Amino acid sequence: MNSKFKMFNKIDTVHGYCEECCEETIMVAIVSDFYRCVGCGFDLRQHINGSIKYLKLDESDKKWIKDNVNNG
Ligand SMILES: [Zn+2]
Numbered sequence: 001m002n003s004k005f006k007m008f009n010k011i012d013t014v015h016g017y018c019e020e021c022c023e024e025t026i027m028v029a030i031v032s033d034f035y036r037c038v039g040c041g042f043d044l045r046q047h048i049n050g051s052i053k054y055l056k057l058d059e060s061d062k063k064w065i066k067d068n069v070n071n072g
Contacts, residue, residue: 016054018042027054031069034061 012029020042027035033046035054044054045061057065 014046016044016046016052018044018054019056020044031065034065034069 014027014029014035015024016027016035017023018025018027018037018039021037021039023039025037025039027037027044030036030043034057035044035046036042037044037054043057043062043065045057047053047055
C-alpha cells in the first residue's frame, strides 16, 4: 500500500541495516530521508538506488539536519 500524500505521519519507522550497528535494526524518521537508529542513536541518510540503503551522514548531511531539525 502506497500513500501518495504521506504528510504529518506521527512516527515513521523503517526496518533497515544500520552501518553503525552492522545489523538489521529499526529506524525512526527524523525528517524526510533521514533516519535515526533506535539501537545506537546514529543518524543515517536513506539512499535509494535500486535498493534502499542507510548511509552514515557526511558533514553536509549533518549540517543540513542541524539547520532543519530542532533537536534542542
Ligand atoms: Zn545502529
